[in-house]
Structure formats: structure tokens, C-alpha cells
Amino acid sequence: MVADLTCIMNVSPEFISIGGNRNPAAADWDEHGSGFLAFGADNCVALWDPLEKDCRGVRALLSGHTNSVNAVKIFPIGTSNATILLSGSADHSIRIWRRLSGEEPPFKTVKILFGHRSAVTRIATLPGSDVFATGASDGTVKIWKLVHDQDFASLEAELLQTITLSPKYFPMTISLATLDETSIVLAVGGTKSTIQIFISKDTQFELAATLTGHEGWIRALDFTRETTKEGSDLLLASASQDKYIRLWRVHRGEELPAISNALSDPALGVLGKSLSNKAHRIKSATAKYSITFEALLLGHEDWIYTASWRHRDGKLQLLSTSEDNSLSIWESDPTSGVWICTTRLGEISAQKGSTTATGSAGGFWIGIWSPDSNSVVSLGRTGSWRMWTYNSTNDIWEQQVAITGHVREVRGLCWSRDGSYLLSTSSDQTTRLFAEWRREGKSSWHEVSRPQIHGYDLNCIDSITESQFLTGADEKLLRVFDEPKGVAGILNKLCNIESKGATELPDAANIPVLGLSNKAIQAVEDDVALENGDTDNREAADPASVMRKSTLNFDHPPFEDHLARHLLWPETEKLYGHGYEISAVATSHDSQLVATACRGSSIDHAVIRLYDTKDWLEIKPPLKAHSLTVTALQFSPDNKYLLSVGRDRQWVVWERNADGAYQLAISNPKGHTRMILDASWANFSQPTFMTAGRDKSVKIWQISGKEAQLKTTVAANSSVTAVACDLGGAEDVLVFAYGTENGEIVTGNAAASSLDQVETSKMDESISPSRTINQLAWRPRKGGNGKQQLAIASDDTSVRILDLLST
Structure with a gap:
């Protein structure tokens, strides 16, 4: 071991963003004790307190299930000393989680039930009883009894009966x-x-x-x-x-x-x-x-997904949610006895069925009363929650800040150049911008813009400047986006992020019907008539083709309906040339060059293409060396080198010559024994980089002259899928993190003078993702608050920001 080396040990989650599972049974709100709303999020159970004043969002993810969580239910035990949570999954199992008051982590698995032969779809409990029922896709309903002592220190579950639904359904x-x-x-x-x-x-x-x-x-x-x-x-x-x-x-x-x-x-x-x-x-x-x-x-115009009763203010009310994008509250008229809809929330008469930015949320799948009955929450198709709270003074239900998140694998992420905000992109065909909402001594992270809503799965992303980024998708081309004035104003107002370069840009953007490109649009004052001069029917116009300035004026993070329609970024360029799905993208540190690669099974397609960001023309010829897909690209901190790694097990270092073009300098066809999945440069005076591979290893290489020496190999427990070096630390210490196929995250460091001696520390499972890590990104210190923070993109659909404290 190296003396006086800092070993990063204290890690805490700063922010977790994850979308909810679209299953009407996949959420429940604890009416006793914890106050958490628990919901299924991919193969995890997420815990969120919607009524928390600080708006911190998801506080923890409970992992253990190996497939999607379909059913979540709080077991009513009538005491605040403990909370019992039941979850059913497509992995055929039912998990019983317990949280004793004051216990950390929040919940622990105490029992796993394997009774069903197919996906568990529903769980029902009964207040005042130890009986609960589960339904599954095997066509059965099972009746269970919870066996426990008085303080729930010991827990068992006994199967009482299996009901086979006949005729089978x-x-x-x-x-x-x-x-x-x-x-x-x-x-x-x-x-x-x-x-x-x-x-x-x-x-x-x-x-x-x-x-x-x-x-x-x-x-x-x-x-x-x-x-x-x-x-x-x-x-x-x-x-x-x-x-x-x-x-x-x-x-x-x-x-x-x-x-x-x-x-x-x-x-x-x-x-x-x-x-x-x-x-x-x-x-x-x-x-x-x-x-x-x-x-x-x-009253509803489409499928109804949930209906739940509540005695509220002396009246019996029913809450229902539907595919028609509405949430309704019903009650019986006291004189006639006729049941009427007294409150209707959501997107009434929005473009039903459309799934683009110009369309609707795609239906409300879950509707839940808060414990005090004065708030309701609903989950939509985009994985985002919405919340309304009753204002008794004005007799109106007002929408509140809720949480959002990806609903498919998060494929890539990057910080803005100055670290002021985070961008993520996903197989759910969206790109999302997260930033820190700062107000009155408080701060919390939120999705502040949804720059891209696409028709293809998105694979990679990188920032070009503080107000420009590009993404690569399965559509074989890359798209460049510029920050609109509307979003710049929101970031400035809510997050104290000053705009750089958005003054000449349009106010906002929209997606034309049947289009994939975000087109720039201008915002108009509220009292300006539309082109047809019809001021009375302004509201009947397509909300995607008209932007009122008041739409972009709010003092809180935007709600889901704003994110899905009004906070796109205009697309300014398309980069053509690749023949298959885009696999990797990297921007030089001086923002002048973009390197891209696509999936390929031959040397002709596994090429690296370079584009000049001034005129967006390709710099030819493309760089040829790899014979299979290039999985990662990165420029060295001084832009002298470009590093590429691929499925062909080799890494290649390209060096910039006097003319500014890159040419092959060093390659290692057998850098790893299996495919190389990621690579990262260190911030050393002597060029040093790391590679991560399927062979369960991370390797540190150092360039000396025309050769690269292997300094050390760090062994991992499983395939290493992501690696990143922190470029903001001391120049004489290498600080890095790597992520694996099974969700492990390991941090490490080594002195520049002794790279063969590396200290590593594995993060606790309670804060690590439950599936493959796709990308890691250290936050640049310039726009941050000086904290050492690491962003993580994972197959479990989560985006996480972790705080790391040196000890």
C-alpha cells in the first residue's frame, strides 16, 4: 500500500431519478409511520415522500428482485414502530420487506415467497387482519397469513389456500x-x-x-x-x-x-x-x-386502470384514473343519490394516443390518495409522477412538484462543460436535463428540461459547449442541439445557471407531426392573436405549434406536461456518414472536434469519423484500425490524443499531427483477453489512460515515447462495463471509479509515482444500481459547489448522483 493516499470511503446518494413501472398495482402510500410512497421502478422498489417540503425526490431504491416489480403494497399493521412492505415481481416471487423505526437502511428483505409459477401481478391486504392475497399470471390467487410476534422482530408467511380461477383467466x-x-x-x-x-x-x-x-x-x-x-x-x-x-x-x-x-x-x-x-x-x-x-x-373516455375509495370531509369519494389522461374524483349527490364527477384533473381533451412531445402523457396508470386525503398522485406513461393538493381557501386542486425518471435503460450521460447540469439519454427515446433547484437555503435536484423526445432508442451523448450537446441513436446519424432562450431563462431563475450563447437562439422548439427533428419556434405574448386573428378560440389551437411566453414563466421545476411539450431544444445540425447504429461519441476538450463511431462487424464500418464543430463537415478520411464495434471514445485532456476501444479487444491511441489531423500512434490488438467496453484518460503530465473489459479487469496504461506500458491490472468481480477518471483532482493522484455488469461500483486511487499500487473501495449495495452500469461521469468542479460527485447511468433505468467524501 502507498502511504498518505486518500481512500474514498464515505459515499451518500445526492439524487436518484427513476421512472415508475406502468402497472396499476405497482405503488402504495404508507398511511402509518414512514409516510413513504413505495413504487415499482424496473426491478427495484423506490421510496419517495411526496409531501416532504424539501422536495428531495426518491430517497432509496430497494433491490433484490431480478425482474420488473408489478405489485407493491404496504401491509397495515396499525403501528408506527415498524413498516411492512410487500412486493410482487415478474420473477415469480413475493418479497416481504421490514423497516423498524430508526433502522438503517430503510428496509430489509426478511422473507421471499416462491408460490406462484408466473409473474405476480396483484397484492391485496386487509386492515386489522394478518391475511393477504396475491394474484399471478399463472391463473391463481393465493391466500397467505403473516405470522409474527408483537413487535414484528420475527416474520413468517404461511400459505393458506390456492384458488385456481375457473374457467382459467x-x-x-x-x-x-x-x-x-x-x-x-x-x-x-x-x-x-x-x-x-x-x-x-x-x-x-x-x-x-x-x-x-x-x-x-x-x-x-x-x-x-x-x-x-x-x-x-x-x-x-x-x-x-x-x-x-x-x-x-x-x-x-x-x-x-x-x-x-x-x-x-x-x-x-x-x-x-x-x-x-x-x-x-x-x-x-x-x-x-x-x-x-x-x-x-x-365520464371516462378510455380504459380505466384504478379506482380507490376514501372517506374525506364526511363524504365518501372515489378516485379513478384512465387511459384518457384524466384523474377523476366522484361522489354521490346528497339530494338525488346520483354519482357525479366533482373534480377532473389531468390533460382534458389532450391529443389522446399520441406519444410524442406534441401529444399526451399516454394515460394515467396509477391513482393514489395521500394519507391525509388532501393530495392525490398519479403515474403516467412517461414514468413521471404528478401530484395535486387541495387548496381549501380557493376550493381548487393545485398541481405540485413531483418526480420524473427514465423508464428504459439509461445508455449514456454527461455533465455540461462547467458541471452546472447533467444530461442523460436512454432507450426510452428521451434525453433529460437535471439541475439543482436552489431557493431560500434549500437545494434539490429535478428534471428541468427534456431537450429531446425521439423515435429511436438513444445510445450516447456528449456536451459540446455549455449550451450545446449531441446525441447518437439507432437511426445511424447524430443530432446537435442548442439551448433555447426559454430553457436558459428557467435554468437562470431556478438554478442560478447563467446562460452562455442562448441570446441569438429561438425561444423554444417543437416536434412537427410525424417528424423526428425539433424545429425552432418563437414565443408570443399572451394577448397576441394567432395567425387567423381568432382571439376567442386561442385555446383550440394545437398547443405544440404555439408557445405563449407565460408558458415558460414559473417559479418551480416544470411539471410533466411542460416537460413533455414545451421544453425541447431546437436541433441545429445532423451528422451523417455512418452505416449502422451509433455506438459512441466524444467531443474534444476545446469543443472543436467531435469523434463518432457506429456498430460494425468489419473494418469498413468500425471506423471513427471526425467532424469539425465550426462548419459541421466531416474530416476525411475516417480513422481505420478496429475490426468490430468501437465501444468508447475519449480525447486526452490536452486533445493531443484520441483513445478508442472496441469489441475486437484492442485499444488504439491516435495522435494529432502538425496539420491537426489524427493518425494512428499506438495500438494494442490484445489489450484485454475479451472485448474492451470503456476507457478514460487521467489528468497526468505523462499521458495515462485506463481500459475496462469483459475479462473482469481494469488496466492502467502509460505512454512513454512510442510505446504504452501496462502499469497495473485491477481485478473485478464481474465484467467491467464503465470506467471514469476524475479530472478535477490533484495532478499527482489518480482518482477513478469503475462499474460492472452486475451493478457494483468501485472507487480507487493511486499516486502518479506508483501506479502499480492501487487502493480500491467498493460502494455499499444499498446505493449501487441493481443492473449493468453503462456510464460513469465525474462532475467538473467549475460549475459545481466543490463537492466530489459521480453520476451513474444504469440498465436499472436510474440516473444517480453520489457525493463522495474523502476520509
């Missing part, structure tokens, strides 16, 4: 309720238009009734008591792909309840005549019951 929603002192009622719906009602007798559930009426698959079921009085009727809400919500009444006794006035609602028209009020007779061990149709709720 897949359960998409299940709900449990207490029927009486001896029985529990279970409602199951799924890939049929009927609802099955099961009643427990002793410990076994038996089919008691089948409710008909819906004309599409059942997506949501939820039980509640009509009033808080003891013995009041049970109400069941069922929501379906037929665009309707049906309410059912479970009434105790031989006599049927009075016919609901809602059935004679004139709004039902002809439909009302065909509504059946057939009574379904069921019985428990101690009493007889009837189930009758109560009301039909009309």
Missing part, C-alpha cells in the same frame, strides 16, 4: 374486505368481463357469486364501508376496459336494499333500461347477504 385485480365477525370477502377480476366473489369459511375461500355487467376486462376493484357507522353496507367499485365504473352494494339480511336513485339517472339514457338489478344471494357462517348493482359511473 388471469387476475388483474383483487380486493379483500371484512364481511362480518367470522368471514372475509374476496373479489377477483381480470381477463374476463365478470367479477368473482369468494367468501371465507373457516380458513378456506369458496366461490359465492359471479357479477356480470361489464363488457371488458376488469382492471380495478376496491371495497369500502358506505359510512363509518358499524354495520353499514359494503360498497364495491369495479372499473373496466369498457370505460365504465360500476358500484355494487353488499347488504346484510334477507331483505333487499332500496333501489338506488342512481339507476334512474336521466344521463344514462337508453343504457339505463338495460341495467340489471339482479340480486346475488351469498351467506357467511353467521348471516345472509345480497349483492346488488348500485350505480354506473360515466
Whole structure:
């Protein structure tokens, strides 16, 4: 070991961005204790406190599942001393997580249940009971009992019953309720238009009734008591792909309840005549019951994904979310008994079905009440959460700052040249800009702009200047984007980031219908009429083709509807020449050159093309040396060298000659024993670089004359997929980080005088990604606050910023 070397040990997450899974069952809000909203995010469970004043976003990711998390449920134990969380996944397992008050990390896996033979899709719990139910794509519903001691220090789960749905269909929603002192009622719906009602007798559930009426698959079921009085009727809400919500009444006794006035609602028209009020007779061990149709709720224009009850301000209300981009709150009119929609939130009458920046969010998949019932949250197609909070003074629901994130693998990221903001790009076909919102002594990270929304998967990204970047995608070309004035103003106002070069640029950008290129547009004052002179119908115009200046004027991070429509960057150049999907891109440190590569299986396609950023012309001929895909490119800090590595196991150093052109200087056809996946230059006076490979090793090389010497090899536990050197530290110390295929992140350092002696430190699993690391990027210190920070892009769809403190 080298004496007096700094070993980085203290690591803490500064920011985590991750999108939610599009499954209506994949989120739940803890009403006791922690206050966390837990939601499925790829194969993790994310923890977020929406009501936190500091708006810090996702606080932790619970990893353990090996496939997408489809169902998340807080187990109601009625105490704040512990929190029990259940999660079901496409890996066929159910995990039980426990958090004891004051315990770190927030949750630990205490039990894994393997009962289902296919993806677990739903979990239902029952307050005041240890029973819970799970549904899966194997066509079964399983009933479990949680066995625990008083303080939940020991936990077990016992399988009580397996219900095979007959005729076989897949359960998409299940709900449990207490029927009486001896029985529990279970409602199951799924890939049929009927609802099955099961009643427990002793410990076994038996089919008691089948409710008909819906004309599409059942997506949501939820039980509640009509009033808080003891013995009041049970109400069941069922929501379906037929665009309707049906309410059912479970009434105790031989006599049927009075016919609901809602059935004679004139709004039902002809439909009302065909509504059946057939009574379904069921019985428990101690009493007889009837189930009758109560009301039909009309208003949604597309599939309904969730419906959940809440007793709020003395009224019974139902929250529903739909593919039509709306979230509705329903309640019964006190005089007529007719159920009406009292609040409608979201994008009413937006361009339904469109998935581009000019279109809609693609539907609301999840809707959840807050514990105090005065806020609601919803998840959309883009993986972003939205939140509305009720303002009692103005009697209005106001949208609040929520969280956003990628929903597919994050393929690349880069800091702006001065480190003031972070850009990430992903297979979800978006590029996102994250920056630090600074206000009144507080700071928190948010997505502040969505510069690119594309039609192809995006693979790589790099900054050119403080206000310009380029990305490469599966479409075989690269696109260059310039910061618009609108975004520059928001970054200045919210993040204290001064604009550099955006004064001559347009205000904003949009994507034309059927287009892939962001076109520049100008913003107009709010009182300026549109071209047709029709001031009265301004709101009817396509919101993507018109930008009002007030649209870009807000004092908080933008909401999802702004990000998806109004905060694009105009595209200024396209770079052609490659014949296959773009695999790597790098910009010189003086911003004058761009090097790019594409996927290739021959020396003719695995070339490196250079472009001059002044006129965006290609500098020919392309650089030929590799025979397979070039996986990474990087210019040395002084721009004298260009380093390339590839799947052909070789690394190549290209040197700039007197004419400014790059030519092959050194190559090593056997740099690693398997493909090389990444490389990075150190900030040393003597040229030094690192390579990372599939052979589970990181190698440090130093150029001396016309040769490169292997200084040391750092062994890893699995394939190394990313490596990055911190260029902002001391010149005589190499500080680096590497990431592996299984999500491990290791930091290391070595003195320039003794590169053969490297100290390494592996980061804790609780802050490491759960899947492959695709890129690492150290934050430049110029625009930062002096902290040593590392940004991480991973296949688990997360973007993370970690603070590293030297000890």
C-alpha cells in the first residue's frame, strides 16, 4: 500500500431519478409511520415522500428482485414502530420487506415467497387482519397469513389456500374486505368481463357469486364501508376496459336494499333500461347477504386502470384514473343519490394516443390518495409522477412538484462543460436535463428540461459547449442541439445557471407531426392573436405549434406536461456518414472536434469519423484500425490524443499531427483477453489512460515515447462495463471509479509515482444500481459547489448522483 493516499470511503446518494413501472398495482402510500410512497421502478422498489417540503425526490431504491416489480403494497399493521412492505415481481416471487423505526437502511428483505409459477401481478391486504392475497399470471390467487410476534422482530408467511380461477383467466385485480365477525370477502377480476366473489369459511375461500355487467376486462376493484357507522353496507367499485365504473352494494339480511336513485339517472339514457338489478344471494357462517348493482359511473373516455375509495370531509369519494389522461374524483349527490364527477384533473381533451412531445402523457396508470386525503398522485406513461393538493381557501386542486425518471435503460450521460447540469439519454427515446433547484437555503435536484423526445432508442451523448450537446441513436446519424432562450431563462431563475450563447437562439422548439427533428419556434405574448386573428378560440389551437411566453414563466421545476411539450431544444445540425447504429461519441476538450463511431462487424464500418464543430463537415478520411464495434471514445485532456476501444479487444491511441489531423500512434490488438467496453484518460503530465473489459479487469496504461506500458491490472468481480477518471483532482493522484455488469461500483486511487499500487473501495449495495452500469461521469468542479460527485447511468433505468467524501 502507498502511504498518505486518500481512500474514498464515505459515499451518500445526492439524487436518484427513476421512472415508475406502468402497472396499476405497482405503488402504495404508507398511511402509518414512514409516510413513504413505495413504487415499482424496473426491478427495484423506490421510496419517495411526496409531501416532504424539501422536495428531495426518491430517497432509496430497494433491490433484490431480478425482474420488473408489478405489485407493491404496504401491509397495515396499525403501528408506527415498524413498516411492512410487500412486493410482487415478474420473477415469480413475493418479497416481504421490514423497516423498524430508526433502522438503517430503510428496509430489509426478511422473507421471499416462491408460490406462484408466473409473474405476480396483484397484492391485496386487509386492515386489522394478518391475511393477504396475491394474484399471478399463472391463473391463481393465493391466500397467505403473516405470522409474527408483537413487535414484528420475527416474520413468517404461511400459505393458506390456492384458488385456481375457473374457467382459467388471469387476475388483474383483487380486493379483500371484512364481511362480518367470522368471514372475509374476496373479489377477483381480470381477463374476463365478470367479477368473482369468494367468501371465507373457516380458513378456506369458496366461490359465492359471479357479477356480470361489464363488457371488458376488469382492471380495478376496491371495497369500502358506505359510512363509518358499524354495520353499514359494503360498497364495491369495479372499473373496466369498457370505460365504465360500476358500484355494487353488499347488504346484510334477507331483505333487499332500496333501489338506488342512481339507476334512474336521466344521463344514462337508453343504457339505463338495460341495467340489471339482479340480486346475488351469498351467506357467511353467521348471516345472509345480497349483492346488488348500485350505480354506473360515466365520464371516462378510455380504459380505466384504478379506482380507490376514501372517506374525506364526511363524504365518501372515489378516485379513478384512465387511459384518457384524466384523474377523476366522484361522489354521490346528497339530494338525488346520483354519482357525479366533482373534480377532473389531468390533460382534458389532450391529443389522446399520441406519444410524442406534441401529444399526451399516454394515460394515467396509477391513482393514489395521500394519507391525509388532501393530495392525490398519479403515474403516467412517461414514468413521471404528478401530484395535486387541495387548496381549501380557493376550493381548487393545485398541481405540485413531483418526480420524473427514465423508464428504459439509461445508455449514456454527461455533465455540461462547467458541471452546472447533467444530461442523460436512454432507450426510452428521451434525453433529460437535471439541475439543482436552489431557493431560500434549500437545494434539490429535478428534471428541468427534456431537450429531446425521439423515435429511436438513444445510445450516447456528449456536451459540446455549455449550451450545446449531441446525441447518437439507432437511426445511424447524430443530432446537435442548442439551448433555447426559454430553457436558459428557467435554468437562470431556478438554478442560478447563467446562460452562455442562448441570446441569438429561438425561444423554444417543437416536434412537427410525424417528424423526428425539433424545429425552432418563437414565443408570443399572451394577448397576441394567432395567425387567423381568432382571439376567442386561442385555446383550440394545437398547443405544440404555439408557445405563449407565460408558458415558460414559473417559479418551480416544470411539471410533466411542460416537460413533455414545451421544453425541447431546437436541433441545429445532423451528422451523417455512418452505416449502422451509433455506438459512441466524444467531443474534444476545446469543443472543436467531435469523434463518432457506429456498430460494425468489419473494418469498413468500425471506423471513427471526425467532424469539425465550426462548419459541421466531416474530416476525411475516417480513422481505420478496429475490426468490430468501437465501444468508447475519449480525447486526452490536452486533445493531443484520441483513445478508442472496441469489441475486437484492442485499444488504439491516435495522435494529432502538425496539420491537426489524427493518425494512428499506438495500438494494442490484445489489450484485454475479451472485448474492451470503456476507457478514460487521467489528468497526468505523462499521458495515462485506463481500459475496462469483459475479462473482469481494469488496466492502467502509460505512454512513454512510442510505446504504452501496462502499469497495473485491477481485478473485478464481474465484467467491467464503465470506467471514469476524475479530472478535477490533484495532478499527482489518480482518482477513478469503475462499474460492472452486475451493478457494483468501485472507487480507487493511486499516486502518479506508483501506479502499480492501487487502493480500491467498493460502494455499499444499498446505493449501487441493481443492473449493468453503462456510464460513469465525474462532475467538473467549475460549475459545481466543490463537492466530489459521480453520476451513474444504469440498465436499472436510474440516473444517480453520489457525493463522495474523502476520509
